[in-house]
Amino acid sequence: MSQTRLAPVSRALVGIAALVLAGGSLTACASAVQQEASGGSGECVDGGTLTIANAQAPIPERVLAQGAANQWWARGVFEPLAYGTAEDPTALDLVLASDISLSDDDLTAVITLNEGVTFSTGRDMTADDVVWTFETAASETSPSDVKAILATWDIEKTGDLEVTITGQNPLTPVLASTLDLTPIVDSETYDGLLDGSQMIGTGPYVVSDYTAGAGITLERRDDYWGEEPSLATVQVDTIADSTAQISALRSGSTAIASGLTIQDATTLVDGDDSFSLSSGADAVFPLVIDTTKGAGADVKVRQAIAMAIDRDRINEQVFSGLGDTDGLYWSPSSPDYPTDQAGFTYDPDAASALVKEAGAEGETVTITYLNIPTLAAEYQIIANNLEAIGLTVKATPLAGPDFQARAAEQAAGNYLILRGSNGGTAFMLQTNADLRLAGAHRVFDTPEYEKLVNAVIAAGEDSAEATAALTEYMNEQAFLDVLVTAPFPSVVDSSVQGIAYSLGGTNYYDACVTQ
Amino acid sequence: MIRYLVRKLPSVVLVLLVTSVIAFSLPRLVPGDPAALLAGPDASPQTIAAIRAELGLDQPYVTQYLHWMQGLFTGDLGTSLQYRRPVSELIGDRIGSTLELAVLAGLLLVVAGIGLGVAAGSSNRRWSRFLTEGTNTTMLAMPPFLAGLLLILVFGVALPVLPISGEVSVLSDPVIGIQYLILPAIALALPMAAGIARLVQTQMRSVQQEDFVDLATAKGVPSGRIYRRHVLRNSLGPAVVAIGIRFGDLLAGAVVIEAIFARNGIGQLAVTSAQASDYAVIQVVIVGTVFVAVMAQLLTEITLAALDPRIRLA
C-alpha cells in the first residue's frame, strides 16, 4: 500500500536526497513529486512562483543547523561544498567544491573550490570563507549539528581556492553528511543572520522579503555563478495549524504543505488525485530508557519493554505504514548496515514473564516526550503495550524549551524523540544526541559502550564488524528502542515538479511549476 | 470627564505596574529554557549555556526586569529571544491583521448581538420567540472554533465563494481584504453575540415591566416610541458593559480563529511565543492586552454615563 502513496523514486531519495552539480552544469535528479496519479502534468513555465506552507517559522540564526524551520528556503540561498547522496552516505555530489581528494589513510582531505563562485553581494568566495564557516560552525554558540565532528578536524587554507582538512578519525564515513550540513556563509554579513537582516549566500536565490515568524520570500538571483534555475520566486508562509494548512492547499493558495503529521498527509492524498507525497531525509523515532532510576534500571525490565512494543502497529497507525521497523538506528544505505540484526521481537507474553521475574509488576514507567502529535500518538500505543505487560505508564508531555533543556541535562528520564537519519553509522555515533559519547542526552553510559562506539568510529570504511558488535551490545542492554524509521512527507500539488532534498533542506535547481 | 480621568490615573498606573510584574514573572515560571530551543534538539549543555549568556538570560531577574522597564519607558519594547527582532516590529507586523479582525468582529458583535436581542426581546408571538431564542441558545453553546470549523467545511467544500485560508490587508485592497475577513469575523463574533443578545433581551423584558412604561402606555404614547425612547435606551446599559468586557475576549478568541484561518495576528504570535518561552514577546503581549482592557473599561464607563444621565462620573 505504500507504493501508491510514496512513489518508488522518492523512497530512493529517502535518506539523503541526491543532487548532482558538477563543473557548473546541473544534472537533474529524479523528482519526488512527478508521480501524480492524475497525469495532468503540464509544461514547465520559465519563472513562476512556488508557494509553500510550512508549520514552522524560519529561524535564520539556525542556517548552519538542520531543522524544519529553514527546510524550505535555506538551500536556495546557502550552498554547501557538496551534498551527500541517497544511495550511499559516503558518496559526494560536489557543489561549491570542484574536487575532493582523500589521502590513503583517510585522515586528510584536500578540497578544491570552484572558480567564479560569488556571494550575492558580488564578492568572490574563497578558501577563507570556507575556513571561517567551519570555524564558526564549530564554535560554542553555533547551532550546528555536526560541531562534534568539526571539533576534531583541523581545517587549513592551503591556497586561494584550496582547503585541507585533517581529521583524527577516518573521514570517508562522515565527510558527505558533514559537508552537506555545513553551508558556506558570508563572514562579512554573518551577524545579519542573527536577526535575519542580512542573509547572504552563494545560492541561486536571494531573500527578498522576510517577516519574522510569518514567512520568507526568495527571488531568483540575476548574477548566479551557475546555471539559472527555472523558478522565479519561492514563497514560504508560516502556517502552524494543520486545519489551516489543509485549507490553504485545497483552496490553491499554497502548492506544498509541510509539517502535517504523516496521517494528515496520507489522508489528504488519499482523497485527492491532484496531491502527492514527497519527502526528504528519514527520521528515526526511538524510545530512550533511563537506566539509572525507576523500573528501567533493571535490564530485565528494559528487555521486557523492548519485546512489549508492537512496532508494526505503531508504523501502521501512526506512520500510515510508510516507515520501516528494522529496529536499528543505522541507515540501510550505510555500507556497514548489519542486515542480519535487523528486525524486532514482539512477544508480550515473554515480556510479562520477564517483568514478573524482575518483580516489577505494577511499577510506574514515566515517559517524557516533546508535545507534538506524532510523539503523542506513539506514546498512546506504547503505553497501551506496556500496561498490557503489567507496568503502569504515565505521560509527561513537554513544550520545546522544557523538553530540550531537560534532555540536555540528561534529566528527561525515559523519553520519546525523533532524530534525523543523517548519515552512516560513524556519523550518527558522533553527532546524534542519543548515541554520542560527549554531551549525550541518554543516561546509559558504560566503558563497554564507549569502547564499542570508538571502535566503529576508528574503523573507517571497514566498520561492519565493529557495528555488528555494537548493535549486539545495544540490543542486549536495551536502553534504546528504535521504534520506527519513517519519512516526513509533505503534500505537494501536481503543478510542482523537480524539487530535490538534501539533509539541509530542499533545493530548487531543477524545480518548476506548470500552469 | 477630564477630572474623572485624572482621578482614575493613579489606579490605572498601579494596575499596569502590577501587571508588568505578573507579565514578567509568569512566563519565567514556566519550566524550560528558551536558549535550549534555539540551541536545537541535539544540543549539548555547553551550547545551551553559551546561548543563555548571549541572550542575557543568565543575569538576575531583578536586573532583567529593570532593564525591560527602562526600555518600556524609552519606547523600546525589547527584542524577541526567538527571532532576535524588536518586539515592536513583530507586533507592528501583526497588529493590523488582528485589529481588522477585531473591528469587524466587534461590529458584527454589536449588530448581531443587539439586533438578535431586540428581536427576541420584542417578539411576542410564540413561534418567533421560540425561533430567536432557539438560535440564540444554540449559538451560546457553540465554541468559536467549532463555528470556525463549520464555516470552513461549508465554504471550503460545499460553497466555495469566500476564501477560507490566508489574508489580505483591508487597507491595501479593501474588496479582497474584506472577503478574507468575513468568515473569521463571523466565527469569532457569533458565539459572543449570543451572550450580548441574551443580556439585551433579559434587560428589555424587565424594563418593559417597569412603571414608567406602564405610565407612558397609559398616557397614550405610541408603542414604537415607547420602545425606542424608553425600553431600548434603558436596556442597552448592561450590553455596553458586556461589550466593553468582551473586547478582551475578542482578542482571546482571535488566538484560535487566527490559527484555523491561517491569519498571522497577535493571537498566533502570543501562542507560539508562549510555547517557545519567548519571554520578551509574551510579557509585552500581556501588558498590552491588559492595557487595552483597562482602556476599554474606562471607555465603557464613559459610554454608560452618556446613555444614562443618572450615572455621574465621579
Added chain:
Amino acid sequence: MSATSAPARRATKDVRRAPRFPTLHRYLMVLKSGRGITALVLLGTLVALALLAPALFPGGYDEQSSGALAGPSAAHWLGTDEFGRDILVRTIYGLRTDLTLIITAVPVSLAIGTLLGLTGYLNGRLGLFVQRALDIVLGIPGLLLGIMIVLVIGAGWFALFSAIVIAGLPQFGRLARAGLLTQQDREYAVASRTLGVPRRTVMVRHILPNVVDPLLVTAAIYTVAAIFIEASLSIVGLGINPPQPSLGALLNTGARYVQTLPTYVIGPGVVLLLLALAFTLLSDALNKAANRR
C-alpha cells in the same frame, strides 16, 4: 456591574407560607419551567451516561486494536479512531472527563472567587486591592492565561483544573463584591451592625444569601465557558494527557479526519454542544428563578 441580575429583594419577602428551605424551594419551582426541565433532562441523561460508562463499556477507553479508522458499524456506532478504539466509547468517557473537570473546578472557582470578592467586608482597602488584582486577571486574554497556567503546572488534568479555577475568579469576585457593596449599606445590615450583631453573623445571615442568586446564575454560565476552555486548550495541544479522552481532545484529533470519518468530529461535537446547551438552559432557568419577585 451586577445590573444583569439585580439581587432579589428577599429581605422584604412575605413570610406567610415560607417553606422550610425557601431558596431551594424557589429554585425547584422555577426548574419546572420548559427550559429548566429540558436542562435537567439533558444534564441528567449526560451525567447518567458518564456515570454508567464503566458499566456500559467495561473495557475502558483504551481498548486498542488493529482496526483503525473504520467507519460506523453495528459494533462501533461511530466507527473507530486512529488506534482502533471505539469512538463512541471514547466520547462517553470524554464526557466523563469533562464533567468531572467542570463539576470540581467550577465550584472551587466559585468558592474562592466569592471569598476574594467578599474580602472587602473585612477591610475596604484589601477589597479594593483584590478587585484590582482580579481586573488584571480579567484583562489577560483567557486562552493565553490558560496556556501559561498549563505550561507552568505541566499539561494534565490538574493544569486544566487550575486554568478553569483561575480564569473564573474575576467574574465571581466581581459579582460577590458588587453584591457586598449594595447589601452592606442596606437598612438591615446597618441595623444589625448597630445592634452589635457580630460581623460574621451579618455576613453569613444577611449578605451571603443575597449574593447567592447572581453567583449561581454566573456559575452555570461559567460552566459553559469552562467547557470551552478545556476544548480550546486541547486544540492547542495542551489538554488532558493521552490516552485519557476529553471532548476537546477528541475534537482536536477528529478534525483531521473530517473528510474521511466525519463521525469522529460529529460525535464529540454533538455531545459538547449538548453539554454546553444544558448549562446554558440551566443558567436561563436559574436566572428566572433569581429574578422572580
